[in-house]
Amino acid sequence: YVAKTTRTGVRVYQPDDDRNSPRRLAMVADLREAIQRHDLVVVFQPKLETATGIVRGAEALARWHHPAHGFVPPDEFIPLAETSGLIRPLTLHVLEVALRRCASWRRMGHDMHVAVNLSPNSLQEADLPDIVARLLGQAGVPASALTLEITESSIMDDPAGSLVTLDRLHALGVKLAIDDFGTGYSSLGRLRELPIHEMKIDKSFVQRIAVDHRDRAVVRSAVQLGHALDLEVVAEGVEDEQTLNHLRLEGCNLVQGYFISKPLPADEFADWLAARVPQLGQA
Numbered sequence: 001y002v003a004k005t006t007r008t009g010v011r012v013y014q015p016d017d018d019r020n021s022p023r024r025l026a027m028v029a030d031l032r033e034a035i036q037r038h039d040l041v042v043v044f045q046p047k048l049e050t051a052t053g054i055v056r057g058a059e060a061l062a063r064w065h066h067p068a069h070g071f072v073p074p075d076e077f078i079p080l081a082e083t084s085g086l087i088r089p090l091t092l093h094v095l096e097v098a099l100r101r102c103a104s105w106r107r108m109g110h111d112m113h114v115a116v117n118l119s120p121n122s123l124q125e126a127d128l129p130d131i132v133a134r135l136l137g138q139a140g141v142p143a144s145a146l147t148l149e150i151t152e153s154s155i156m157d158d159p160a161g162s163l164v165t166l167d168r169l170h171a172l173g174v175k176l177a178i179d180d181f182g183t184g185y186s187s188l189g190r191l192r193e194l195p196i197h198e199m200k201i202d203k204s205f206v207q208r209i210a211v212d213h214r215d216r217a218v219v220r221s222a223v224q225l226g227h228a229l230d231l232e233v234v235a236e237g238v239e240d241e242q243t244l245n246h247l248r249l250e251g252c253n254l255v256q257g258y259f260i261s262k263p264l265p266a267d268e269f270a271d272w273l274a275a276r277v278p279q280l281g282q283a
């Protein structure tokens, strides 16, 4: 077959592949095995308070190293999981690993939360809140230390159904974040009704604020909207110091990005965290 090359590596699966193409079925089988064997790795990227530099938490991100094809980016295997019935076991695996790690940071004395990404379909699963409650209990992590990140479009797919799930998660004490804010089509009215506590401005707006006044205007409006709705506002994709300085000026509460740290394997993340603590106060 002809594999297409992408920025991140070799594209072995095309989202528009026929559902039953041999190539796609082989990848689904490999992904299923990787999930069952717990071969999917979870990496962690810190979230920092912009004003103080304090590490508030970390986002868990899934990584798949395919035995033959090498690194497959999440933008490829997450859609594959979503369309092949594998997103549920994948999500539960990431949740379990993330909560276990969060428990260990907290035992080391770091008052940290962990954030896990949810796929749109997960909000349609009625037992999600019960499962989350059970995993929190097993890990010994308070519900308030877990943030679930959802996208605008996942709510807009089925606003009424998702709201039931979101309300139940909120009732548990779990925090909810709107991810990739600005890229979806959320109605502002709906945003106001959701039990969310955090807005993450998409990196496509953040990355050029130091050089483009239009992007700066978009980010400024998003920060103002977030604050008006009593949300904490996070900027993702902070790659340099000028961008961080602008975000500080705009009053953006939290930052995440390569300038602070790339997503790290759990052990490296724990070392990063330990080394960072004495320097609190310097972002």
Ligand code: C2E
Binding pocket: 045, 060, 061, 062, 073, 074, 075, 078, 091, 094, 117, 118, 119, 149, 179, 180, 203, 236, 237, 238, 239, 256, 257, 258, 259, 263
């Ligand atoms: P996301 O949740 O918006 O995660 C942020 C993405 O931006 C991550 O890409 C992260 O590595 C990347 N990133 C962080 N800082 C920077 C930066 O300074 N510059 C740039 N250019 N990129 C930065 P990643 O890990 O490839 O994940 C892509 C998307 O895949 C995530 O977007 C999320 O939607 C999805 N994803 C990843 N892991 C999971 C998972 O366990 N479950 C679900 N449902 N989705 C996941």
Ligand code: MG
Binding pocket: 059, 117, 149, 179
């Ligand atoms: Mg996210």
Ligand code: MG
Binding pocket: 179, 180, 200, 202, 203, 236
């Ligand atoms: Mg995001």
Ligand code: MG
Binding pocket: 180
């Ligand atoms: Mg994103």
